[in-house]
Amino acid sequence: MDEKDNSRSSLQTAADLGRAAKAAYRIAQAAAVSGVHGAAAAAVKETVPALVKFFLAVLLILIVIPMVVFTALPNIFFGYDSSDTASVIHMTEQAMRIGGAYMSLDDFERTQIDSIITGIAAEYEADGTAIDHIEVKNTMKEDDLLWIIAINSAAYEQDLDAMSAELIQNFCQSTLSYQPSLSLLGGSTSATLEVEIKRIDPEELMEQMGFNEDARQWAGALFETLKDSGALEKYGGYFSAYQPDYSGDGSYSGDIQHGTSYDNDIDISRFVSPSTKNNLDLAAYAVQAWENNWGYVWGTYGNILTESLFAYKKQQYPDGVGNYADFIEANWLGRRTADCIGLIKGYAWLDASTMRIGYAANGMPDYGADQMYQAAKNAGIQGTDYGTVSSMPEIPGLMLWKSGHAGVYIGGGYAIEAMGTRKGVVKTEVSGRGWQGWCKLPYIDYLEVE
Incomplete structure (x- = not known):
């Protein structure tokens, strides 16, 4: 376009x-x-x-x-400011969640792009190509975001009960189009990784989705209205509290335990079933990350933090990474790192046959902590698959959740979590940590402890 x-x-x-x-x-x-x-x-x-x-x-x-x-x-x-009518309250709450998802798409798009690029760089590094530098050319503009909102809304005929933040973000993720390329330096194995994020073609996208002429016209009307009204700027403030938070929870001042080793290897000999994805192996993976003192860097998921990846992250997240650059360089550079939900995604995306962590692999989507918990609630039954911490069963590999943050329950009242930049991956007691809920992740199997 x-x-x-x-x-x-x-x-x-x-x-x-x-x-x-x-x-x-x-x-x-x-x-x-x-x-x-x-x-x-x-x-x-x-x-x-x-x-x-x-x-x-x-x-x-x-x-x-x-x-x-x-x-x-x-x-x-x-x-x-308020209403006492149940139907209006329900409609308002649902629309606020959807509005929050819409208003966070710009940030969501950035984190999706970041995860993709992190995975691409790791693949090249695993194949023996040292990435010297990462350059990203993102040609997407605000019009692309407006078209994503308009087309998604037309697809669901603006039915608030049929729409959800999860579906909206899945749709946004599916519209991303990217092209990686390498520029080799001389005859060496070092290279510059260039990734171009392409603009969407609304006509092509609507064709792929099978829109008839009426649906196309309504999507166009929504786009025109959004564009001419300046609604993104005008109404964004209403939804700030509903936007996902991809940061950790590094402000915790309670007791934490660090591991005693420093190793970048992932040992699958402790896994009960390396060829599948299950709760017991998730717990074992998280324990390894703790034992080996993995670091915390926003937007990573078990990757080794190379010089080029670190430089890219500083540019991508000047606040979340750039403000902690000196600490990260002194403590986490050259080590495996993850953010809170990245600790879980890294296990799910790990290919045990190649020992590579891919991107959005094995059925686990690229979700933030809040999205992951909501997906578990949508797929499960309260009390059986999710609930409050006071009702949590003794099952290793459950995900623990609080707003904007996630951890892995390992049993015996303890959890492993990628807590924050200055703390890294640590072990904490569940009691008194402020967890709001637990859930079985719908993308892995839950086995009984023998």
């Missing part, structure tokens, strides 16, 4: 619908007295019926004009 307005000229009908929708928004806002239905009724009484019916049809289909889901938030859309 080039920088010209070809997409806009090819969607003139969609543009007309977008402008009509904004007009409907102004009518409804001016007449609002009791939520969406009250606004609609007031607008019908006060305006020419034929014109208003068209405007309201657009309004009701879009549900929210400024930011796709936002008109499904009557409390925000019409200026109210």
Whole structure:
């Protein structure tokens, strides 16, 4: 998709619908007295019926004009802070979660790209090609994000109950297109890894998804509305509390235990079933990471922190990594590192036959801690597959969760967690740690302890 307005000229009908929708928004806002239905009724009484019916049809289909889901938030859309109506409360909570996922897509896209590049670099290093430097060319622009939101919303016909943050982020991940290449220096084995992140082609994407002409027009209308309203900037603040946090929990001041070894090898001789993914081997993997004093670097998942990878991470995360560069260089450079959820993903993505950690392998998606816990809840039964810490069964390999952070239960009341940059992978007591829940990861098997 080039920088010209070809997409806009090819969607003139969609543009007309977008402008009509904004007009409907102004009518409804001016007449609002009791939520969406009250606004609609007031607008019908006060305006020419034929014109208003068209405007309201657009309004009701879009549900929210400024930011796709936002008109499904009557409390925000019409200026109210709260509601006692159960259906409105449910709709607002669901839309806030979806809005949070939408508003975090830019950051989510960055972390997805980061994970992919980390995996690509590790693959080359494992094959004996020393990566000197990593260069990333990300050509994606805000319009691509708007198209992702618009197309995803049209695909679900703006049904809030059918949509979820997990599905939205899966869709975003599936739209990423990238091309790695190597530039060798002279005749040496050192190289510059170049990765180009490509822009999306909305017409091609809608074709792949089987959109008919009506769906295309509504996706176009949503895109036009989002683009012209500046909703991302205007309404982003409402959803900041609902955006995922990819950081650790390094502020903990309680008792922690460090391992006594320093080894980058991963020993699968302790695994009960190296060819499968199961809870007992996850616990054994986490214990090894602790014993060998793995470090913590945001956006890593068991990779060895090379000079080139470290330089890239500093550029990618000037706050999360750059602000701790001196400490990381002195303590974690040349060692295996992971962030909190990366400790779990590294086990799931490990190929025991080659001892390489890939990317999004073996059915485990590239999720953050909150996403992973939500996926477990969606797939499981409360009390059996997830619950509060007070109800946690004695099963090694459960994931422990608190907002923005995850750990691995190893049994006997202890957990292993990649805690934070200055602490690395440590062992802690579950009691008093502030964990909010536990879950069985839906991407691995759970075996009984013999």
